[in-house]
Structure formats: C-alpha cells, structure tokens
Amino acid sequence: MTEHRFARWRRRLSIAALMALALAVIGWRVAIYFIERAPSVPSAGVPTCPGRLDPSYAGAAESARRHLAAMLVERGIPGLTVAVAVGGRVVWSEGFGLADRERGVLACPHMLFRIQSVSKPVTAAGMARLVERGVLDLDAPVRTYVPDLPPALGAVTARQLASHRAGVRHYRDDNESLNTTKYETAVASLEKFRNDPLLFPPDSGSSYSTYGFILLSAAMEGASGLDFPTLMRQEVFEPLGMNRTEAERSSAAVPDRTAFYDNVTPYSLDGRVYPSPVLDFSSKWAGGGILSTAEEMVRFGSAHIRLNRGFLSNETIELLFTPRTKVLGLFGPGLGWLIARDHRARRVRFHFGAGSGGTSFLVVYPDQQVSVAVLGNLGHAKFPMNRLLGVVSPFVGDPAGPSAWIVAVGAFGASMVLLLRRKAHTPRPLRDDRGR
Numbered sequence: 001m002t003e004h005r006f007a008r009w010r011r012r013l014s015i016a017a018l019m020a021l022a023l024a025v026i027g028w029r030v031a032i033y034f035i036e037r038a039p040s041v042p043s044a045g046v047p048t049c050p051g052r053l054d055p056s057y058a059g060a061a062e063s064a065r066r067h068l069a070a071m072l073v074e075r076g077i078p079g080l081t082v083a084v085a086v087g088g089r090v091v092w093s094e095g096f097g098l099a100d101r102e103r104g105v106l107a108c109p110h111m112l113f114r115i116q117s118v119s120k121p122v123t124a125a126g127m128a129r130l131v132e133r134g135v136l137d138l139d140a141p142v143r144t145y146v147p148d149l150p151p152a153l154g155a156v157t158a159r160q161l162a163s164h165r166a167g168v169r170h171y172r173d174d175n176e177s178l179n180t181t182k183y184e185t186a187v188a189s190l191e192k193f194r195n196d197p198l199l200f201p202p203d204s205g206s207s208y209s210t211y212g213f214i215l216l217s218a219a220m221e222g223a224s225g226l227d228f229p230t231l232m233r234q235e236v237f238e239p240l241g242m243n244r245t246e247a248e249r250s251s252a253a254v255p256d257r258t259a260f261y262d263n264v265t266p267y268s269l270d271g272r273v274y275p276s277p278v279l280d281f282s283s284k285w286a287g288g289g290i291l292s293t294a295e296e297m298v299r300f301g302s303a304h305i306r307l308n309r310g311f312l313s314n315e316t317i318e319l320l321f322t323p324r325t326k327v328l329g330l331f332g333p334g335l336g337w338l339i340a341r342d343h344r345a346r347r348v349r350f351h352f353g354a355g356s357g358g359t360s361f362l363v364v365y366p367d368q369q370v371s372v373a374v375l376g377n378l379g380h381a382k383f384p385m386n387r388l389l390g391v392v393s394p395f396v397g398d399p400a401g402p403s404a405w406i407v408a409v410g411a412f413g414a415s416m417v418l419l420l421r422r423k424a425h426t427p428r429p430l431r432d433d434r435g436r
Contacts, residue, residue, distance in 0.1 A: 046072055051083070051093030051109035051295070060084075060394035061092045067390030068374070072097050074387075076273060077359075077378040078261050079107030083294035084395050085371045088302040088309065091395075093295050099258040099377065102275075112244060112257040112291040113375035114281075115360040116353025119290040120213050121320075122236060122245075122300060124162050124336020127220055128316050129235040131158075136223040138162075142215060145222030146187060153194060153215070156202045161216040162335040163324040167198035167205065168212040175266050177210075177355060179283035182250070186217040186228045189283045206325040206333065210287035217286030228285050239311055240303055245292040248281040257291065260357025262379040267356055276357035276379065288355050294373045301364045301371030304337075304349065321349050321366070343389065346396060354380045361388055368396050 046069040053061055064082070072080055078101045083093040093109035115122075130136035136158060137144070143154030153168070160166035171177050176192075183189040193211045200207070217228045224231050229247040237245045246254075260276035268274050281289030292300075303311040304320065312320075323332035323339045331340030337349045347367055353360035359381035361374045372392050374383065 045069075046096050047098065047106055049095035049106040049108035051081075051095065052090050053094075054089075054091040057084070057086075057091045057395065061094070063394040064092075064391040065094065067387045068094075068096050071384060071387040074384070075376075075378070075381045076263065077376045077381050078273065079258060079377045081107055081109050081111065081113065081294040081375050082391065083109060083298045083373050085298035085302045086395065087369045088299075088305070088307050090295055090298060101261075102259070105259075107258060107377065108256075109294050110244070110256060112246075112254060112293055113360065113377055114248065114260060114288075114353075114355065114358030115290050115292050115297065115362075115375065116288045116355040116358050117210065118297070118351045118353040118360045118362045119284075119286060119288050120210075121304075121336040121351050121362070122232070122290055122292075123213055123217060123220075123286040124320055125300070125303070125312070126232050126235045127158060127162060127216060128312055128320060128335070130220060130223055132313065132316055136220060142219040145219040146190075146215075147222075149190075150195060152198050156198075156215070158216055158219055159324075159335070160202045161209075161212045161219075163206075164208050164212060164333050165206050165324060166202050166209070166212050166215075167200045167207065168209045168215060169193065169196055169199055170207065170209045170211060174264075174356075177284070177288075178266070178277070179280050180250075180278070181283065182280050183282040184227065186214055186221050186286060189214055190218055192283065208333075210284055213287035214284060220286075232290075236300075240296075240299055242292065242296040242300060245290065245296050245300075247285040248289050248291045250278060250280040254291065258377045260377055260379070262356055264380045267379065273378065279356060288353065292375075294375050297360075297362055297373035297375070298371040301362055301373065302369075304364055305366050305369050305371070307369070344393075352383075354382075359383060363388075363392060365392075365396050370396050 068080055068082055071077070077097060079095065079097040079099045081093070081095045084091055095107035095109050095111070097107050099105045099107040099111050127136060131138055138159040139157050141155050141157060143149050156166040156168065161168065220231060221228055226234065232247065236242070261273050262268050262276045263271055263273045267276060303309060304317055306314050306317065320335045320337055321339055323334050325332040331338070333339070338351055340348055342348050346365055348363055348365055350361070350363040356379045357377065358379055359376045361383055364371045372395065374388065374391060
C-alpha cells in the first residue's frame with residue numbers, strides 16, 4: 001500500500017514538474033513577444049546617410065532601420081548613427097536624421113558624437129592595458145599614484161573605483177555636471193569632490209559614480225606619467241585604429257563633429273529641443289567626456305571579444321567582464337562594464353550614456369561575436385529598450401529558437417500522457433446489479 005501511494009505521488013510530482021516547465025517556457029516566449037512587439041515604422045520619411053552594408057546582412061539592417069527611424073521620431077532626436085560589427089568586422093553602419101538641424105547637415109556614420117558614460121568602459125580598457133604592463137596595481141591604494149589626497153579617498157583602489165564599489169559619490173544633480181572650467185589633467189579636476197566623505201566603506205556597497213572614474217583616471221595619470229588624453233590615445237585609440245576618437249575639449253575645432261541638443265532641465269525649461277550650452281568636458285573625460293563615431297565604438301567593443309587580436313588578453317577580458325556586485329545573482333557591474341543576460345538569456349556586456357548633448361548605447365554579445373553601437377545627439381534621449389532590442393536582435397539571433405517551443409510542447413505532452421495513464425489505471429467504483 002505504501003509503495004502504491006509513493007508511486008502515485010511520484011507520478012503526480014512528475015506531471016506537476018513537466019507542466020511547470022512547459023508553462024515557464026511558454027511564459028518566457030510570450031514575454032519575448034510582448035517585449036519585441038513594438039511596431040516599427042517605414043524609414044522612408046527619415047533622412048538617412050548610408051555607411052557600410054554587407055549584402056548578407058541587408059535583411060537584418062532593414063529590420064533594424066525601421067526601429068531606429070521610429071526611435072528618432074518617438075524621442076524627438078535630431079540625429080542618430082548606428083554601427084554593427086560581427087566577428088570584428090563592421091557589417092552595417094548608417095546615419096538617421098540631422099547632425100545639425102540649423103544647417104540641414106545629415107547625421108553620418110563618420111561623425112563624432114558625445115558617448116557620455118560609455119566613456120567608462122573605454123577608460124577601463126586604458127586601465128587594463130596599464131595593469132597588463134605592470135604599470136598600475138588594481139589593488140594598491142590610489143594614494144600610491146595620487147599622493148595628495150585625503151586619507152579616506154586615498155585608501156580606495158582602482159578595482160573598487162572601476163566597479164563602483166569605492167564609496168565615491170556621484171553628481172548630486174545635472175547642474176553639478178555643467179562645467180566651463182578647463183582642466184589640463186584629471187588630477188586637477190579632482191577639486192570638485194576630493195574633500196567629500198565616502199558614502200560607505202570601500203567594498204561594503206555599490207553606488208554608481210562618475211567621480212569615481214575621474215579619480216581612477218587621475219591614478220592612471222600618476223602611474224603612467226601621461227595626461228589622460230595622451231594616455232588614452234597611446235593605449236587605446238591608436239592600437240585599435242580609433243583615429244577619430246578623442247577626449248572632448250570645448251576650445252578645439254573638430255571636423256565632422258555633430259551639433260549637440262537638449263530638451264530636459266536644466267538645459268531646456270519648456271521641453272523643446274535647443275542647442276546644448278557650451279561646456280568643457282575636461283572635468284569628466286574618463287566618466288563621460290569622450291567623442292567617438294559609431295563605427296569606432298563597435299571596433300572598440302569587438303576588441304573585448306575572444307578574437308585573439310592582441311589588444312587585451314582573454315584573462316584580462318574576463319576580469320573586466322566578471323561582476324563584482326550581483327543583483328539577484330544575475331547581473332551587475334564588472335570593471336567599467338555592466339554584465340547581464342538579455343530577455344532571450346543571451347550573455348551581454350553593455351553600457352549606456354546620457355548627458356548634455358548626447359545619448360549612447362554600446363553592447364557586446366561575446367558568444368555571438370557581435371557588437372552594436374547607437375549614438376544620438378540629443379541629451380537624455382532615453383532610448384527605448386524595445387527599440388534597441390529591435391536593432392540588435394536581427395544580428396544576434398535567438399539562442400533558443402524553435403527548441404524552446406519543442407521543450408514546452410514536449411513537456412506539456414509528456415505531462416498529459418502521464419495524467420491520462422494515471423486516469424486509465426484508476427480503479428472504478430464497484431456497482432451492484434441494480435446500478436447502485
């Protein structure tokens with residue numbers, strides 16, 4: 001009797017487990033549908049500036065193009081550029097809208113945009129190069145490289161700063177990020193926060209901080225003996241052929257640099273789009289002050305895929321891509337990068353950027369060897385996630401594909417078979433000749 005009861009409960013649990021699996025897979029696929037179902041729009045009404053296109057990716061580009069055109073219209077962005085690299089090679093790049101709406105200049109892939117906080121993974125690459133050459137110690141107190149610091153600030157490390165675990169504060173508001181002072185070095189710009197207390201003891205918490213990256217760049221200057229723009233040129237931009245990427249200087253006349261726009265406070269008080277104020281980004285080069293093109297950014301992203309190009313070792317890439325703070329055990333900041341899985345469970349390494357005159361997005365899919373960059377010339381444009389997924393997904397593919405549906409249908413079918421077999425073997429109640 002006991003064995004019969006055990007078998008019955010085991011069968012019930014098997015049915016419940018299979019049905020739960022089927023419902024989970026079906027729910028996941030339904031969620032994917034609703035996430036990606038944002039309708040695209042024809043790009044015919046949006047002015048475009050063609051760049052590169054590998055004919056084998058023409059279909060993917062056309063699908064992504066419709067989402068970019070929709071994003072441009074929905075968010076009121078004057079101009080956007082996009083680039084996609086597969087296996088380290090740019091397979092598509094294009095511009096949408098206007099780089100300068102006052103002069104009617106098209107936004108083109110070769111133009112420079114403000115990448116804002118996507119500067120952080122770029123800075124982390126420079127840091128990693130110094131670490132590989134033994135010039136910078138990730139775990140040495142930054143006072144080793146920047147001696148004149150308050151005791152608390154001087155005790156934090158490059159590893160803590162690059163992963164937002166040092167306790168250095170961020171901007172209090174957007175007004176604080178408005179800077180017109182010209183700094184020749186990152187060390188000079190530390191005056192904005194050097195005497196402020198830490199938010200928490202280092203490594204006891206996590207708090208996103210642009211100022212933390214400014215301090216990191218000061219340590220990089222002290223370790224290398226070079227100012228930050230020169231250091232990044234030698235360690236990152238030149239080795240990767242990023243010949244147009246640079247730390248922004250307000251006084252410099254830069255050819256083919258897009259105009260910049262804002263429509264949020266404190267830059268715009270009525271929500272309309274206005275030219276951005278003239279600012280000096282030397283106060284935050286490492287955390288948000290780099291100019292680049294979409295094509296050069298996907299070249300940078302591709303340098304973080306195991307393609308054995310020699311820019312960084314595979315071990316160093318894994319170091320950058322290992323989360324030091326995990327949210328729900330699934331995602332969190334690595335060193336300069338945000339580490340996660342997307343809605344289709346694909347591994348992603350990415351960063352967003354938003355500030356006066358620019359919004360940016362860079363994502364790397366290491367398993368698919370795909371890198372995608374989207375740059376806009378409107379500050380705080382809030383790129384919709386479903387639109388970005390609509391741009392990325394045609395080039396990446398679905399890792400589950402039909403197999404997810406096969407698992408769901410198979411699990412549901414197996415549970416139904418077990419359930420029917422159970423009913424077939426259930427004894428019927430006995431009845432007498434009178435049907436009672």
